[in-house]
Amino acid sequence: MDGRTRLVVIGNGMAGTKVVQEILSRDRERFHVVMFGSEPYGNYDRTLLSDVLTGSKDAKQIFLNSLDWYRDHNITLHAGMPATAIDRDNKIVRGGGIEESYDTLIIATGSRALVPPVKALEKIGVFVFRTLDDCQTIEAYARGCRRAAVMGGGLLGLEAARGLLSLGLQVTVVEMMPWLMAQQLDAEGGALLQRSMEQMGVQTLLGKTVTRALGGKRLTGLEFQDGTTLDTDMVVMSCGIRPNAELAERFGLAVDRGIVVNDRMQTSDPDIYAVGECAQHRGKLYGLVAPLYDQARVLAEHLTGVLSNGGYQGSRSITKLKVMGIQLVSMGDTIPSDPQDEVVSYVEPSRGVYKKMIIRNNRLAGATLLGETDTAGVLTQMFLLNAELPDRRADLLFGTSTGAPILSVFDLPDHAQICHCHGVTKGQIKEAIEFGKCRSVSQIGASTRAGTSCGGCKKLLEQFLEVYAGEVALDPAEHWYVPSLPMTRPELVAAIKAKGIKSVSALFRELNGGREEPSHKAALASLLKTIWAGEYEDERDARFINDRVHANIQKDGTFSVVPRIYGGVTSPAELRRIADVAERYQVPAIKLTGGQRIALAGVRKEQLPHVWKDLGMASGHAYTKAVRSCKTCVGSLFCRFGLGDSIALGIKIEKRFHGIETPHKMKLAAVGCPRNCAESTVKDLGAVAIEGGWQVYVGGGAGTRVRAADLLCTVKTHEEVLTYMGRFIQYYREHGKYMERAYGLVERVGIDELRELLVKDVEGIGARLDAEIERAVEARTDPWAEADAPVYPAQFGGPVLVELKR
């Protein structure tokens, strides 16, 4: 033996594995770890079993740790090997002929489905829903069935019902209580949920107790207490859970309903600990992942000798229903228990929306969000932190009218848990963004697992990205063009036209009582410019610095300059000139950009006009929210696969549309064949040559989000490509929200609708769009011309030096 402490864990489910992970992350050397697991697998995310049942996830996709993981971490795993005896005197665990001695033992045996006293239940066609194997047997049996019943209308029962529905069965949920999810919902919420389930196709039978299973060897139906019956081919039981505490009890540990533990998760034997659903802490049993992860963390801290905060204090639980098409989050109390309790609720039956908060001493004692859960992340945090609530209660249910976050993610302490499914804290998420360079919700998920189970924290993750990834992201209230003006884009456009408003300051004056809102200036400027084109009164203070000086601001306040190189095709003379300028101005960095251009980075503001003049090239828009460059591959000119002249097309595209302002940046590409070397299908707009013509793709992206573009149309000539691209750009200019990427628009409007509008031209807007984009092309000027004639004296002014004369 290597002298390390021997740690044996019984149960390699969610809690058991989590403790081991937490221990390893704190101290890799201290323990020699051995695990017994009665399931023949590594460790998987049990909460995703319903996705496996619905077929939306493959069993492989829910594994948290494969068998390799155990091997890589030198953990001995006896998979498919239940532990059957604990010899406490000799400190040995036995199972399947194997003996493992321990210094420290952790029991994490979880629980099993509770089987209620129903007569004649031992039949073929009766299932529980707990493990991956259960999932697979249910699915296999369901293939031969038409009708299924689920016993139990709780969280799990409803998920199971949804799963069975997607296997093509007629499903009935049978519930003893008068409404669904009685633990988490009041009667009113339960009734709305019932309606949503029924609209989805799931029948419900409430207030019914099953007393007998009908049929011979095979189940054919259920009989209820009131004598009525239900015909069904199979039944899935979901009536609650029972801790697997028998093993502990048999070998003398204190067991009540579960294995009794103290705040260190220690059982009545000081060398034996218990975590997870099998454990009972301060009289409570927990049946959700978040509390188990809390327990696992505390135990790991204790075993590695760094217990903070005095141990496990119990958890507040939050439930999220993961039934496709139904949004439900519930936490804490469902009904007031104190006469002083403040109850705030909102019901909108036609949309199945029900929101309710129970407020005690200005803190959240409980909340239910059904049908619309936008503010769930924030409520969850307020609930968990037991934070004082803001005065405007409505904001908590609907979000603020300004779109500002109710609870700034800044204000959360680093230890605040954000993803409750995987126990990920704010500190870990910040690290993933700042050091791990995560730039999207899914990247954060890949690196920390946050947001990968129930998805309830995704909104918060977006906020963290905005705050810590350093993206200047405005967050307009869903339907208003800008959050401070309660007007949708069409309403705003109508008001602007009616009053003839041509500048941003006039707009604040006319429509906002003279109140300026700096965060909306750029958005309003963009809108005014699209409406008035040449007549727009350009006020430079409404522009972002990049658009005041026509270069991209860098982290140290210097700028990068990207001369325009159409289609990415240049010449020795141009290259020489760029090199000369770089040398002359001692540009600190020369970088080939991701868009096939050359960036001169680190140019000071006051150098900009000189750099441009010496370059003598047009401005490459690597800054404005506008059409940028068009990447190209070598295409038929040189490539042996090339089917079309992508270089010529790319240059034409870029020459025609570059610099045209759009709601967000637009990236383009043209490629010579479907091998797609310049990545047209992850661009906002792309062209792909095929035998005999070109495909036009719209709505791709590979930035904060990755999205494959949709095919808009297939045409024969370069000219047609330009026409449809122009139409799409103009449509996006008119219908995109400010800061909404083209892919956002494509998803919002739908590619089919876009084809109808832009290609089939069913509404006859094509000619107008063509004319508008032509007008925009003609109105375009090269911003770098301002090098010769600054719009105002300080435009390229450097800092003014002031000496103090003492």
Next chain:
Amino acid sequence: MEMKHASLEIVVPLGPVDAIPLGQGCTYVVDGCPIAVFRQRDGQLFATKNACPHRGGPLADGIIGGGKVICPLHGRQFDLKTGASVDGDYAVQTYPVRVEGGEIILTLA
């Protein structure tokens, strides 16, 4: 430069107010310390240290209005009167500033 009331205040004239474009900011490096002076459209002047407390962004290049400035690097907002950030725990140093006879007068404590 002139001394007032024999206090430790240092009053620094920065030149004509017209040098700052309406609705924007300019950087003045006073004795080595970069200070941003903003001229709001309604004529109000504000001055702050020209370094965002988040990552040192040049606030003078930000967008201003309604008594606030937005840092051009990551969009944090600051109240120009108090320097407090609108949505976080940061605060930027502010300085008293006024116009006298068309000239900007900055006071350093």
